[in-house]
Amino acid sequence: xxxxxxxxxxxxxxxxxxxxxxxxxxxxxxxxxxxxxxxxxxxxxxxxxxxxxxxxxxxxxxxxxxxxxxxxxxxxxxxxxxxxxxxxxxxxxxxxxxxxxxxxxxxxxxxxxxxxx
Amino acid sequence: xxxxxxxxxxxxxxxxxxxxxxxxxxxxxxxxxxxxxxxxxxxxxxxxxxxxxxxxxxxxxxxxxxxxxxxxxxxxxxxxxxxxxxxxxxxxxxxxxxxxxxxxxxxxxxx
Numbered sequence: 001x002x003x004x005x006x007x008x009x010x011x012x013x014x015x016x017x018x019x020x021x022x023x024x025x026x027x028x029x030x031x032x033x034x035x036x037x038x039x040x041x042x043x044x045x046x047x048x049x050x051x052x053x054x055x056x057x058x059x060x061x062x063x064x065x066x067x068x069x070x071x072x073x074x075x076x077x078x079x080x081x082x083x084x085x086x087x088x089x090x091x092x093x094x095x096x097x098x099x100x101x102x103x104x105x106x107x108x109x110x111x112x113x114x115x116x117x
Numbered sequence: 118x119x120x121x122x123x124x125x126x127x128x129x130x131x132x133x134x135x136x137x138x139x140x141x142x143x144x145x146x147x148x149x150x151x152x153x154x155x156x157x158x159x160x161x162x163x164x165x166x167x168x169x170x171x172x173x174x175x176x177x178x179x180x181x182x183x184x185x186x187x188x189x190x191x192x193x194x195x196x197x198x199x200x201x202x203x204x205x206x207x208x209x210x211x212x213x214x215x216x217x218x219x220x221x222x223x224x225x226x227x228x
Contacts, residue, residue, distance in 0.1 A: 006160075034216065043204075044161070044218040093160050095216065106216050108153075108160035 003027055004096045006109035013084055014117055020080045021112045023094030029074035030096035034106070035067075038091040050077045084116045120144065121205045126223040135192040137222055139205030142186040147209050150181060151216065152190045154201040161204065161218075164190065195226045 003026040013019050023033055031052045036044040048069050049057040056069035068080040077096075081088055093111040122140040129135040141150060149168050153161040165172055165179045167188075172179045178191040192199055204221040208214050 004160075036218075043220055044155075046215055046217060049215065091158070095161075105163050105166065106151075107163060111158070111160045113158075 004094065004107045004109040006092075006094055006112050008112060009110060010113045010115075012115045012117065015085050016083055018080055018082045019084055019114060020078055021092055021094075021114075023077045023079070023096065023109050025075045025096040025098070025107075028096075028098045030077075030098065031074060032097045033071060033077040034095045034097075035069060035077075035079050036093045036095070038093060038111075044093060047079075081114065084114070086116045089114055089116045120207050120217070121219050123203075123205055123219065123222045125220060126225070128225045128227055129192075129195050131197055131226055131228050132194055135195040135199065135224060135226070137190040137192075137203050137205070137224065138187065139190070140187045141205070141207050144185055144207050148207045149209070150179065150185075150188050151206045151208055152177070152179065152203065153206065153216075154199075154203045155221070156198075156201045162201075164203075195224075197226050197228065200224060200226045 005024045007022045033050040035047045037047050038044045046059050047062045050069045050071040052071045052074050058064045066082055071077040091111050091113050095106045095108045097106050120143055149166050151166040152164040155161045164176050165174055167179045167181055181188045202221040202223050204218050206216055208216050
């Protein structure tokens with residue numbers, strides 16, 4: 001099956017610093033990627049839709065200046081959590097859409113666990 | 118907003134079939150039914166999807182009612198490794214269509 005890779009899988013940072021998480025589609029091109037956040041014992045919450053070559057579309061209540069998304073190529077989207085605070089600690093997950101033919105599936109990365117001290 | 122309703126949890130016996138129901142009474146004509154599962158601390162794993170015909174792959178079978186208002190995911194021989202949260206989601210196939218997660222069903226496979 002299609003592979004989506006995230007890096008880093010775990011990151012610990014100090015409050016006030018910025019953290020970048022990468023999402024790569026390894027064996028297909030993805031014009032659209034999605035970023036989710038998941039708190040313990042909760043479901044995934046969509047944060048934003050990332051489109052290659054254009055600005056991301058953010059869900060209501062998600063601060064675009066805090067969660068910077070860049071989708072510079074068809075295989076890479078990045079999420080930067082700026083000036084991170086402890087309440088930003090969460091499990092961040094990306095997904096990439098593989099379209100064409102009988103496709104239309106969304107494949108997910110392994111997730112990145114962010115801990116802000 | 119999630120457009121599906123699933124039971125919050127269910128247990129099943131190892132080796133037996135697990136039948137996971139999902140209601141999606143407001144599904145529109147161009148929306149597919151997708152199933153994903155999430156094992157603890159991992160990203161969701163794609164299982165199967167369908168439009169109106171029943172579908173089967175190496176992981177599971179998807180049975181969609183004729184009116185498409187509900188569906189059932191069948192794991193034919195549940196193993197302990199199938200313990201996970203299973204999400205039923207409706208979504209159009211276009212790239213920009215979002216995948217909105219509801220609460221899912223927490224499945225515990227017991228020996």
